[in-house]
Amino acid sequence: MHAWPASEVPALPGQGRDLRIHDTATGGPVTLQPGPVARIYVCGITPYDATHMGHAATYNAFDLVQRVWLDTKRQVHYVQNVTDVDDPLLERAQRDDVDWVELAERETTLFREDMTALRMLPPRHYIGAVEAIPGIVPLVERLRDLGAAYELDEDVYFSVESDPHFGGVSHLDAEAMRLLSAERGGDPDRPGKKNPLDPVLWLAARDGEPSWDGGSLGRGRPGWHIECVAIALDHLGMGFDVQGGGSDLAFPHHEMGASHAQVLTGEFPMAKAYVHAGMVALDGEKMSKSKGNLVFVSRLRRDGVDPAAIRLALLAHHYRSDWEWTDQVLQDAVARLGRWRSAVSRPDGPPADALVEEIRDALADDLNAPASLAAVDRWAARQQERGGEDTGAPGLVSRAVDALLGVAL
Template identity: 90%
Template sequence: MHAWPASEVPALPGKGRDLRIHDTATGGRVTLAPGPVARIYVCGITPYDATHMGHAATYNAFDLVQRVWLDTKRQVHYVQNVTDVDDPLLERAIRDGIDWVGLAERETALFREDMTALRMLPPQHYIGAVEAIPGIVPLVERLRDSGAAYELDGDIYFSVDADPHFGKVSNYDTELMRHLSAERGGDPERPGKKNPLDPMLWMAAREGEPSWDGGSLGAGRPGWHIECVAIALDHLGMGFDVQGGGSDLIFPHHEMGASHAQTLTGEFPMAKAYVHAGMVALDGEKMSKSRGNLVFVSRLRRDGVDPAAIRLALLSHRYRDDWEWTDQVLQDAVARLGRWRAAVSRPDGPSADALVEELREALSDDLDTPTALAAVDRWAALQTAEGGTDDSAPGLVSRAVDALLGVAL
């Protein structure tokens, strides 16, 4: 599976700062100091509907992580999956009377278009669950053969008790885990499981549903969590720098994935930091496909909204905060974009060297984008009120906003 084209990231004078970011597992900030190549895995979409603002906010957060690393003169090895076979996708295809493969391909193509328009840097490896199946089957077999997984009516389940570190990503109590498991694709009430929290690794073939050759597992398809584990281990190995996604993935997805990987390798932890973006609401409720309360990136683009304004709307909120999308949020972003573009259109202006360092400091401080935007606002206001004599300043501001915030002026 191919990703989307990369926009050029301008090089800035000097060097950026190491990223201090909130780690869900420890509950505090950690300073990430990767080697020459920083490694990040971000969980991708289940492509049964177009990119909504919740998606956009999540991928914007991890795009910023990449930009901070690139500004430190590191390379970035970024991997993202596509869950191109799963129950919600199959259910949507049946509801709409269309082929599930065609639905996945259509929505993945639209996602690529949205990411390109928003100037999100693409992953080096963009892997679908279906194409990862040949690598998933041996991992499930290893877990089963080691006693860390078991068969139940043809399905294979992972035993969470096999991982002594289970629970150390979310730090949730058992009651909350059971609630979230039932809410987010698990089956804690299924009779015969060793532990109600045990997640499925391999689903035996069901009549009328797609299935693949699972070798000694029999025909079927993979569970959700092992998909990401297989892709991450194949392309990044253990101990990569950041595991990312929305806060709704903390449990069960990232908790279970970490336990799968740690049990397979005997190493801990799977990732040095677990980083999660907040949820975006509309009309007081979390924006989600199940509720249908969605604002789509593609629809805004069709309505003539500049993608740079959409991105500024996302940047106006701290990445891990929950927030609500409103018309006012977008109107404020459109106005801000106009002010910034007017400011950099002049032939000269106030010196921008200090501004570049303010942006670097804000972003290295747990991706503090509101502070970063306020710094550019101050420079633009000074430019409007007083101007300046530095003929390199407007170009430097434009390059810095592009390189660090992903907004093309």
């Protein structure tokens, strides 16, 4: 599966700072010091509907991570998956009376277009669950051979008790885990499981559903968590720098994935930091496909909204905060974009070297994008009020905003 085209990242004078970011697993900040190649895995979409603002906010957060690392003169090895076969996709295809493959391909294409418009840097490897199945099957077989998996009515489950570190990502108690498991794709009430929290690794073939050859596992399809583990281990290996996604993935998805990988390899941890973006609400409730309370990036674009304004609307909120999308949020972003473009279109302005460092400092401090925007606002206000004598300043500001914030002025 191919990703989307990369926008050029302008080079800036000087060098960025190492990223200090909140790690869900430790509950506090960690300073990431990757090697020459920083490694990041961000969980991708299940393509049964278009990209909404909750998706966009999450991918914007991890785009900033990439940009901070690139500014430190590192390379970035970014991997993202597409869960192109799963229950929600099959249910939507059946509801709409469309082929599930056609639905997945259509929505993945739209997602790529949205990411391109928003200037999100693409992953080096963009892998679908279906194409990962040949690598998933041996991992499930190995977990079974290790005694960490068991069969139940031909389905294969992972035993969470096989990982002594289970619970170390989300730090939730058993009852909270059980409730979230039921809410987020698990089946804690299924009779016969060794532990209600045990997640499925391989789902045996069902009538009317797609299935693949699973070798000794029989025909079926993979569970959600093992999909990401297989892709991450194949392309990044253990101990990569950041595992990212929305805060609703901390449990069960990232918790289970970490346990799968740690049992498979005997190494700990799977990732050096587990980083989670907040949720975006609409009319008082979290945006979600199941509720249908969505604001789509593609619809805003069709309505003539500049993607740079959409991106500024996302950047106006700290990535870890939960916030609500409103018309005012978008109007503020459109106005800000106009002020910035007006400022950089002038022939000169106040010196901007200090501004670049201010943006760098803010982003290195747990991706404080709102502080970065405020710094650019102050520079633009000074430029509009008093002008300036530095003919290179507007160009430097434009390049810095593009390189570090992904906003093309």
